[in-house]
Amino acid sequence: MDRRTLLKAALALPLLPLAAKVDAFVTGDGRWLKRGAAGWPTDADWESLNRQVGGRLSIPKNPLLDPATREEALAHIGNQFYVGDQPGLTQTGAYYQAWTSTPSARVLAAENAQDIATAVTWARRHRVRLVIRGGGHSYLGASNAADSLLLWTRRMNSVELVDAFVPQGAGPGASALKAVHVGAGAMWIDAYHAVTTVGGRYVLGGGCTTVGCAGFTNGGGFGSLSKAFGTGASNLLEAEVVTADGKIRVVNAFQDPELFWALKGGGGGSFGVITRLTFRTHDLPESIGAAKGRLEATSDKAFSVLVAQVLRHFRDKLCNPHWGEVMEFHGDRRIDISMVFQGLSDDEAKAAWQPFLDWVAARPEYTWVKPFWVRGIPARYTWDLGFYQKHGLDFAVPDDRPGAPAYHMMWAGDKEQVGTYIHAYTSAWLPSHLLQDGNLQPLVTAIIEASREQGFALHFNKGLFGASPETLARARDTAMNPEVLDAFALAIIATGGPSVFEGLPGAHRDDVKARQGDGAVRKSYARLTKIAPGAGAYFSESDFFQKEYKKAYWGTNVARLAAAKRQYDPDDTFTVRNGIA
Template structure:
């Protein structure tokens, strides 16, 4: 679905009063904070004195931390205990998330590396967040917000900054009949869950599904932060049935740039409510808690897994065409999600999930494609094809997997770790990864039409000559139920998501490369070569989908027309909300709403910004 760019991102801010009908000027000029030209760094004359930092520490109950990477002690002889501990748990995302000085991604070649803030407020309450926001505003500090710390683009960390670290704000509360503040009489009570900003999705799933017998739409990776995912839009394994996480948001508490605590829902601050549903985290305020609708569970969740190898390029091109046609006819519906990957080695990898089907029904669904493969000598099963189903309530049940399928989920291996803190084994490769290149594109459902399938197959085959690609079918809403599409339409996400059958992701990475780690440093020349190949791959695929937008949380750091790619025709409205609630630009993240007014590091306001 093609969307015209209504205004270039750089024009959005100057034209806000026109675009918003004057709403952008709702804050009176004498009440708005002064616009400052730059932020201060350590060593600048305006950097807060030790006495000021001590006062902030008292204001937050002692929870102000001076940060240093645990890898900083690796250079000493012998290496410090912090270094040894960090290296021991380098593959544990729960450990990384518990370190305010670290991020889940260690960096991106020629883009950023994981660097700690100078100080962090380890917030345990909304009052702590308010104190941190006020301090940053009054002292012109670069402010960073981190819950799960999963940002690929480095937005959950920044050197020379003050970090609001919400990790300990992780309460989860179930509701039988929730009504938003100010919505009595206009909003029917409904089952919901309220989640603190620091909670991970495994915390939510454990409470809602394993113990509560219901479902909440969230992320596929269990260690992703709830707040960050909702603010980016948020896809889960079953998005074609349950929609996006943002569309399931009923209410949020958010601390805005003026230090005010606001409740945002459909009845109160509805413009801010709309904006945080997909407008990206860290740009509009600090979300401290969220309330999401919960849904009934089906009887079964399950998965289909396998790999098919073609013996020649011609056979692979034919296999690609067959898989596309099979997907359109059998899987393009609310039952199926996750991905099929097309490798550069002429192999198709299937890693799909399903809901609302029995194992027998799911096996019958795949039978035609498997029969087609088995009938041809040009193909072999590199990985045996399996279809498995389990009671839906056990899908995130750590004890169930320990007993029935050890190795599918990996424990947080630290002494005393919560028993429910587990990670899907397939997600372990992203723990601490150093990104070489990452590209994504929403593929319009029109490519599945019979007359266009050959075009898609040709583009996909050409893409794989440079790099493999994954089609994440649960990250596009075409094929979803009508109510879920309607709910997602009322979010800030790029409208292209409504008509996309999949998000294509092409990525490459290397092992963790946190600054200060012992051992060899990343091979930057190789990383750049791989990034170039990934770029050629997405160019080949985009020939079938020119103008395709991309998902803000899984996108290219170097995206040029990022405001159009991430938000499309919704960007001017998002910019108006930004101007209303943060006119001085306190909140900044790379390629976030309003970031076009600032230098790449967020410290210097650009001329005219």
């Protein structure tokens, strides 16, 4: 065997167990058929289903590979709204050694819960794997599978505000709440437009406007202001869901309460197909704003002092319901600050930062390479594209397709995520005791050592330490890992490359770089979690290869979730990567 052949064999060997494991997952250890296998549905079988669902079944295609749609696809492939409208694409292109975006065998463009119920019953009978997709943002690959029936809820995108909602089955005297009914196919921009821009209220949703409301909530669901308003799961009041037996159920704290609880953060697509959600809405704060800047240190020693100071400042001034979002730490002695605030005037927000700004100004070893600024706007305009356009602000961009809803906007920074090839992605909740004076220096050391391997972000809104007692109580009544209640932040360490959609000109799947990125992320994670061994992870933003994933995602809630799974889906009709089974 020559040297090149030997090297190729050595590189391939570690992948073999992984390939076998993933293939077993794809077929459900034999529960689901693959195309070409004995018993795979015939064309007549598929046509029978098509008739039952009113002709809404079709064969999804990658529009970049279809001559009839290629020109349009090339014109709009950087538009998340366009990608979300293509059942043959997903918002992420691939994940190293894990999955590649692949069209399903068939797609049902469902318009109501009965469509879903019919398809679930048919798929169980024909042993066809089901994939559920709303927004198509799953990093774990749950939005696609080659030999599957895709239950696509995009057309189920209604949003309806209600002033006095009482859950079905509630007893006499139950309190009525201001709420919003949201179809499973709605994106958060649909909800924000109706609830905030038009309705003048607040609903807790995702930062990325094209994320689907249902999958977000199933995974737990953090927004920029979760320390103030909680998680998507903790704000869920009721859901309509199709279970594995084909029944359409309305579940809440009074009807099928264990299933309802499981839907609140128990993992997207594991317990049924959500077709409608009802969320609590909140009074809208007067203002929502941002604080941003980039700070560099001239030496390693100065950077260590800076990291300690910014963490103290966060602990003392920002770890409260007014503040959320991110600080990024980089190996070139750089900190990027990108925080969001609510319920404060510009002067109050600036005052919260002033002690830190004064500290930096007094020390020449630090430089604002991107000047620090604070600015708020009336909260009602937070997702109002017209407002940004009127004021010449370019960080909100429209859905540029003819006929697109005028309110459809996405953040300019999110465009680069379309089709991304994830090299590695992992997360860890960091407990609040690390911010105490006696533990702060080990935390600083871990952050610096980790950032030298791979830069990463602390998402302060994705840990609930510092939230109000009411917010914590609601979050405690969800299926999420209870560690989130005491976490001051979620560390996300990730890297990736440009779009690898098949058919995209110039697309290159750089596996050498991916392997290097994967190694850097794993080294960074190992260094950071020395001060938080066994840290939990956030289901929706986590490692495809997460170790002890059940414990990481759900902690002490695993047994209760497993019991709900046995009750409502004993045959594992609904199975997702790293889900409850």
